[in-house]
Amino acid sequence: MNRWQPFEGNNVILRPYYRRMIEQFNPTRGAALAALAEFVPRAGRAYTLDRNHDRGPEDRSNVSALSPYLRHRLLTESEVVEAVLQRHSLAAAEKFVQEVFWRTYWKGWLELRxxxxxxxxxxxxxxxxxxxxxxxxxxxxxxxxxxxxxxxxxxxxxxxxxxxxxxxxxxxxxxxxxxxxxxxxxxxxxxxxxxxxxxxxxxxxxxxxxxxxxxxxxxxxxxxxxxxxxxxTDGRFSPTGLASFAPALAEPALPPARELEAAPGLPQGRVGLLLHEEDLHAESLPLGNAIVHAIAGWHRAADRSPLGCSDSVAAFTSTAVSDGLARASAHFGVDSAPLLESDASAVLAWARESGVTTIVIPFAPVGPVRERVDGMSAELASAGVSLIEARRQWDSVAWPHAGRGFFPFRERIPKLLRGQGIRTQ
Ligand SMILES: Cc1cc2nc3c(=O)[nH]c(=O)nc-3n(C[C@H](O)[C@H](O)[C@H](O)COP(=O)(O)OP(=O)(O)OC[C@H]3O[C@@H](n4cnc5c(N)ncnc54)[C@H](O)[C@@H]3O)c2cc1C
The missing domain is CATH 1.10.579.10 (DNA Cyclobutane Dipyrimidine Photolyase, subunit A, domain 3)
Incomplete structure (x- = not known):
């Protein structure tokens, strides 16, 4: 069969490259937890010594390959680091823990700028x-x-x-x-x-x-x-003709870093929970005393670019959101449904149908979901629906320290971990 031709399987049209992707990265929390358990023994010295080698797509045994799960919070940063530190000391797994904090640092840096x-x-x-x-x-x-x-x-x-x-x-x-x-x-x-x-x-x-x-x-x-x-690359590649110097590009200075806004107050009473692709572990969101009465979710991976996104990214994201909705449903004992549109009128229609006037969403960091949320919040407010964003302590505590370079941020890692109750010895 032509490599680029669609084929049928599991009632979905899959292209061969998508099938390969799905074999490696199954977009469910179950698969994410299995991948984490499999990686944990290797997160210490083995990772520190070997992580810089790229042995090709068939051998990812020297890194975690957890990034698609962390990015959508099918796994949270805190549970990944905690699982690793239950098995290794911070000294032994320092390199891996620092890499996870690079993600937190970049997210904080962009939030401030x-x-x-x-x-x-x-x-x-x-x-x-x-x-x-x-x-x-x-x-x-x-x-x-x-x-x-x-x-x-x-x-x-x-x-x-x-x-x-x-x-x-x-x-x-x-x-x-x-x-x-x-x-x-x-x-x-x-x-x-x-x-x-x-x-x-x-x-x-x-x-x-x-x-x-x-x-x-x-x-x-x-x-x-x-x-x-x-x-x-262990000799797999030996390129010639590459540039031999790299002159820095220039741009007008960015405005100074802003202060991180205080975390929104915890929700109370009866709420609708609206999940999105930035955070799909509703079970551990800080929801205060809220009573989740209805659950919906949306995904718009194509918002990543004016050119949209690949079929693989669209399929991964939509399956991950479905997985997040199914788990949230089971956890809160409430039915859930994907929203077909992700604009204010679809969200309002769902809120009215569900009889809720408060909607909680996982905090949307700077990026396409933030843009979408900002674009709909005025319309929701004028229709009498309030939107509360649930921001995790992990982010609220670490992001304010991302104002400078990574190295001062890195020094704070042990304190940040202890503040989350994660053991570091
Ligand atoms: C040009 C460029 C573009 C990148 N784009 C992305 C991106 O869109 N999304 C993304 O998650 N990472 C990105 N990275 C960072 C990094 O390459 C990936 O996070 C990492 O390769 C994922 O593989 P892993 O899960 O096996 O990582 P591991 O080495 O096992 O690290 C564990 C986790 O730490 C985090 N992490 C590791 N290295 C970095 C890093 N340098 N920056 C931020 N987080 C890190 C990831 O969440 C990763 O899953 C980019 C790096 C470069 C140089």
Missing amino acids: PEAWRRYRREVETLVPDIGTAEWSNDYARACEARTGIECFDAWVTELAEFGYLHNHTRMWFASIWIFTLGLPWQLGADLFYRQLLDGDAASNTLSWRWVAGLQTAGKTYLARPDNIQRY
Whole structure:
């Protein structure tokens, strides 16, 4: 069968690349917990020593590959770190714990500087209509279609489409080659990742690309070196012709960091719970004394880009939301339904039908869901429906410290963990 042809299975039309993705990343909490249990024994010294090697898509045994689950909070950061620290001391698993905190740090950083996201969004909106006419169009097409002639890069483009995942080191090499060897706009590389990564995340993706480009840490860029690629791909690739220097890109300064808004008050009384793709573990949301009377959910992975998102990302997200709804239903003893639309009128219709005037949603960090929530809140308020966002303690406590670099933030990790009641010895 032609590799790109749809085939039928389980009553859904699946493309072969989607089938491969689903074999590796099943978008349910059950699969996420199994993956976590399987990884925990390797989270200590083995991870510290070996995590930088990319042995290819068939062997992810030296990293956790938990990112698609963490990104949608099919697993929470606190339970992942807690499971690891029940098995290893913080000293032994420090590297892994720090990596999880990189996610928290990036999310906090963007929360304090939302203009970095808004600027990225505007720039992608401006660049996309130029695809096909700009002077970089042919190079862009060759890069996206795995036709650059740079063997490793072309293999990674294909791997990204097939698996919706790339190893961290490879993401760094990829972004560096995109920007400094191919000379393409960094924003369109970030957009390509964001549309295709199952773990595609507004903060981790945008800020990592900015970091490679030299925008995040002023003047400090990341250069992909052939010897480094050869060493850490265990000789699978030995590229030639890569850029040998990486001059930092420049941009107008961003506004100073804002203060993190105080966490919204805890909900009370009868509420409707509206889940979305940023946080799908309703069972552990801080819901105060609220009585959950109705549950609904929405997913709009295509909001990631003016070019939408891959079939794999759309399928992963919608299945993850269905899984979140089914678990929430069982937990709160209330029926749940996916909303077919994710605009104010659909939410209002659901609230009226369910007889609720307060809707609780998991906190929406800076990104497409935040944009959607901001776009509907005035209309909900004028219809007499209040929207309360449930923000986890993990985020509320850590994000205010993301105002500076990662290194001062990292120093706080033991204190942050103890504050959450997670043992560090
Ligand atoms: C250009 C670029 C784009 C990226 N885009 C994303 C993205 O859209 N979404 C995303 O989740 N990560 C992104 N990352 C970070 C990192 O590459 C992935 O989180 C990691 O590769 C996921 O694989 P893993 O679960 O096996 O990670 P592990 O090494 O097992 O780490 C455990 C967890 O820690 C977190 N983590 C690890 N490294 C980082 C990091 N550098 N930054 C933030 N969190 C980290 C992830 O949640 C990960 O699941 C990007 C990195 C680069 C260089």
